Amino acid sequence: MTATASKSKALHVQEEEEIDDENAQAKLISCLEGNGITAGDIAKLKEAGYYTVEEIAFTPKKNLLTIKGISEAKADKILQEASKLMVMGFKSATEIHQIRSNILYISTGSTELDRLLGGGIETGSITEIFGEFRTGKTQLAHTLAVNCQLPVDMGGAEGKCLYIDTEGTFRTSRLIAVAEKFKIAPENVLDNVACARAYNTDHQTQLLTTIPEESTVFVRAETPFESHHHARIIDRI
Incomplete structure (x- = not known):
């Protein structure tokens, strides 16, 4: 992850307009x-x-x-x-302020990378991280799958993760290693991550459009963390 963290040119962050309830x-x-x-x-x-x-x-x-x-x-x-079916009109400044006040920043696990991203991965937006082969992109994705579950005061969002794997590189052992670093029960972390393998771009799009229904996979979720935040990770496009 050092190569990705050390070069801001390897980062591209695109923010989308925050979505209301x-x-x-x-x-x-x-x-x-x-x-x-x-x-x-x-x-x-x-x-x-x-x-x-x-x-x-x-x-x-x-x-x-x-x-x-x-x-x-x-x-x-x-x-x-x-x-x-969409809310596309005017909103009061008060409503916009309420939406903005709910934004959290999920730590990447790297102080320098968090700094380059303006505090971490911003909820309610899309963050794209790209780089050369073996620069730590997949490891970062695994780290975020755990970090998004952490309490807010530890750089998390007290949420869950939906992980789309396009190259068959998803490994539960990586999640467990990060969980142990934060002294979190690995079984709770694994319960809060749902992974799907995408075999082509059409399948990847299909998975993205069925995410609301797929959220039912979190049937155990024996964790004290309750949140409306879900991290959606795609490794790789």
Whole structure:
């Protein structure tokens, strides 16, 4: 992880607008069916790479018009129905302040890397870390899978982790090693991590859109940590 920590050029952080409770979980585009939108229209959207209502709502109409079989009237209808399911209007400064006050920073385990990231991995945003082969990216992913479960005063978010593994490098032994470092019961840490293997980009997208349902895998979760924060880790895109 030293190579990644020592070079800020190996880091790219992209922040997304914070999501409020009404938009906290992805809504699948199947929700749009009805009111003039057919199952065939939904299938066309999926073929074009759209899987969630959020993706549709944030897409310019001109992009929808490039989809074969989607007319201008249909695109208008799709966007209209998507906007009904999303909170996209004005918010008071008080609401925005409340959202911002809930943001936490999850420690990477490296003081220098935390500094480069402005305090750690920011919740409610996307953080992308990239670098050359064997620079510690996978180890960092394993560390974050444990650190996100730590109490806030220890640099955690008192949450759980959904881990998407694209190269078959996920190892529970790494999680256990980090857990032992913080003197946390390994069985509790493992219960709070759910891992799925992604075999191609389409499968990876499918896993991301089914995350809300997959949260039911946390059936034991014998941990004192209760939180609305879930770390979503993809190793690697």
